[in-house]
Amino acid sequence: MRISETRILNFRNLAATDLQFSPRVNLFLGANGQGKTNLLEALNYVALGRSHRGARAEDLINFDADHLHVQLKIAGDEGEVIDFEYGIQRGGGRRFRIDGDPVHRRSELVGKLVTVFFSPDTIGLVRRGPDRRRRFVDQGVATIDRYYLGHLQSYLRALKQKNRLLHEMKRRHVSERAGRPELEAWNRKLAQHGAHVCRGRATYTHWIRPHAAKVYAGLAGEEVDLEFTYKPSLEITLARAENGRENGYLERDILAVFDYIMGDEIRRGRPVSGPQMDDFEIRLSGHDLRAFGSQGETRTAAISLVLAQSDVVYQMRNTRPVLFFDDIFSELDRKRSQQLQELSVQHHQLFIATARAEDVAGWQPLDMRVWEVEKGRLEAVA
Numbered sequence: 001m002r003i004s005e006t007r008i009l010n011f012r013n014l015a016a017t018d019l020q021f022s023p024r025v026n027l028f029l030g031a032n033g034q035g036k037t038n039l040l041e042a043l044n045y046v047a048l049g050r051s052h053r054g055a056r057a058e059d060l061i062n063f064d065a066d067h068l069h070v071q072l073k074i075a076g077d078e079g080e081v082i083d084f085e086y087g088i089q090r091g092g093g094r095r096f097r098i099d100g101d102p103v104h105r106r107s108e109l110v111g112k113l114v115t116v117f118f119s120p121d122t123i124g125l126v127r128r129g130p131d132r133r134r135r136f137v138d139q140g141v142a143t144i145d146r147y148y149l150g151h152l153q154s155y156l157r158a159l160k161q162k163n164r165l166l167h168e169m170k171r172r173h174v175s176e177r178a179g180r181p182e183l184e185a186w187n188r189k190l191a192q193h194g195a196h197v198c199r200g201r202a203t204y205t206h207w208i209r210p211h212a213a214k215v216y217a218g219l220a221g222e223e224v225d226l227e228f229t230y231k232p233s234l235e236i237t238l239a240r241a242e243n244g245r246e247n248g249y250l251e252r253d254i255l256a257v258f259d260y261i262m263g264d265e266i267r268r269g270r271p272v273s274g275p276q277m278d279d280f281e282i283r284l285s286g287h288d289l290r291a292f293g294s295q296g297e298t299r300t301a302a303i304s305l306v307l308a309q310s311d312v313v314y315q316m317r318n319t320r321p322v323l324f325f326d327d328i329f330s331e332l333d334r335k336r337s338q339q340l341q342e343l344s345v346q347h348h349q350l351f352i353a354t355a356r357a358e359d360v361a362g363w364q365p366l367d368m369r370v371w372e373v374e375k376g377r378l379e380a381v382a
Contacts, residue, residue, distance in 0.1 A: 001114055001319050002075040002349045003043060010065035012038040013376035022369040023075070025345060027360060028353045029381075030373035036353035039373070040117075040324045042070050043351065046084045046096065047115040047322075048139070049106035057088045066090045074113055077319045084113060107149040110142045114319060116309050119326040125302040126289050130279035134201075137280065140208065140309050141200040144316040151196035158193065159276060162186040170269025183262065190274065191255035197275045198232055199250060205230040205280065207315070211308035212301075216284075219300050219339050225285050226301060233277035299331055303340065310348065325352045329359035338363070 005020045013035050028036045037053075041060075044052055051060065061068045067089045074082040086096045096103035103109050124132055142149045165183055168174040205228055213226040234257050236250060257273065265272055282289045282301055289298050310321045323344050329337040337359060344350055345365050353373075354360065371378045 001077055001322055003072055003113075003322055003351075004075050004081075005073045006043060007069075007071040008039075008042055009070070010062040010068040011042045011070060012060055012062060014038050014042065014062075015377045017378055019371075019378065021349070021351075022367045023349055025350045025352065025365045025368040027368060027370045028351070028373050028378070029357055029370065030353075030355065032355050034373045035376040035378075036355075036373050037119075037326050038376070039378070040326050040351055040353055043072065044115050044117055044324055045070065046072060046086055046109065047113045049096070049109045052117050052119075057094050058090055061088055061090055067092075072113075082112070105150075107142075107146070107153070110149055111144070111146055114143050114313050114317070114321040115324060116306060116321045117324045117326070118303065118306055118328040119324075120328065120331055122306050122328065123299050123302050123331055125305060126282050126293065126298040130277070133280040134278055136305070137201050137204055140312065141204045143309075143313055143321075144204075145200055148196065148200045151193045151200075155190060155193035155197055155275065158186055158189040159271065159274065162190065162271060166265055166269050166271065169266055176266060179266075180262075183266075184259075187255060187258040187262070191251050191258060194234075194254050194275050195251040198234070198236060198254070198278075201275070201278060202230045202232075204312070207312050208305065208308050211311040211315075212304045215307050215311075215343070216300060216304040218343055219304060219336050221339075225283075226304060227281070227283040228305060229281045229283070231279045231281050233273045233275065233279075296333070296336075300336065303328070303332070307340075307344070314347075320347050320349075323348045323350050325350065325354075327354055329354060330356065341365075 002023045003021055004023070005018070007018050008014055009016050028039060030036050041051055041053060045060075050057075067087060069087045070085065072084040074084060076082065083099050084097070086094065088094050096109055098109075098112060125136055138148075138152060142152075162183065165174065165179055165186065169176060169179040169183075209226075209228045212228055213224070216226045217223050234254055236253050236257070261272055282305075284293060284297055284301060287293070289301055293301065310323065313319060313321050325344075329340075332340065341360070341363055352360065370381050372381055
């Protein structure tokens with residue numbers, strides 16, 4: 001999969017521009033704050049249907065404009081060409097199109113353009129809170145299972161309603177007698193969609209583990225045992241979670257847990273367990289990296305997990321994701337930066353943004369195109 005060209009209008013500080021890209025390496029040089037990350041964000045937006053930086057849609061529009069518009073032409077691994085476009089109107093919402101046809105739900109968009117994004121925030125995958133690891137896995141599952149995002153969104157909507165009901169019951173605005181039937185109904189809905197979420201997370205964790213260990217060995221230059229293990233909040237049988245044919249049993253297991261903890265949840269006025277509290281354990285040679293990992297180990301493990309996503313996508317969909325590197329080499333020593341560059345360029349199209357030319361000094365991959373970025377303007381230099 002390759003991004004062959006783009007047309008960008010009114011995206012953040014970027015000047016209106018048309019760009020044609022190398023199918024291998026595209027390098028953007030410039031000081032911080034000039035627009036390098038904005039360009040990668042504009043290209044990656046259609047992959048997620050949102051900003052990878054968590055920005056509101058309207059915040060992406062240039063201060064002096066009332067709308068933005070971005071077009072991308074994608075070349076697939078089988079020779080197919082796909083036209084993506086999206087627009088955001090100030091106060092008027094977003095619109096997406098694929099080959100001219102409107103996209104009505106984000107779940108229809110995710111997975112059409114497959115990308116893997118590296119940034120300094122990637123390093124937080126190991127040591128930050130569990131929400132960061134859940135988001136990492138959820139995005140990975142969504143790229144290979146087109147139904148997953150819909151189940152996750154349905155689960156979160158039902159959870160919001162359950163939260164509201166438990167809060168009202170604790171405040172005595174709804175009696176326990178009146179609230180229990182509705183609570184049981186929401187638990188059934190949560191079990192139905194939660195079974196798909198738990199199964200997706202368990203299966204994906206099982207798939208990505210060997211690839212991450214292989215990438216870590218390549219970056220570190222030594223054979224190590226890197227483990228990535230699903231730790232569900234609910235007391236469920238992981239074997240059932242990893243086996244899609246037992247989804248009905250898993251749904252019943254989850255509902256049984258919700259029924260068992262219902263009294264405790266009513267007393268506390270909030271949910272006490274569920275996929276929204278899941279976590280993932282990362283170990284290196286048996287040691288918990290969150291507690292005992294060095295800075296170099298945690299950084300290498302995080303990058304290994306993210307890069308391993310591309311191997312899972314290739315294994316399941318026979319396509320290679322586009323890779324984005326946003327100032328990631330500043331987080332690594334020179335040796336590991338070079339190893340990451342060489343590992344990545346073998347099979348992928350790369351988009352690299354860096355403020356330091358020395359991060360790629362001496363690297364001369366075939367067909368590399370280079371731009372300098374200053375005050376939102378891009379000038380080709382090679």
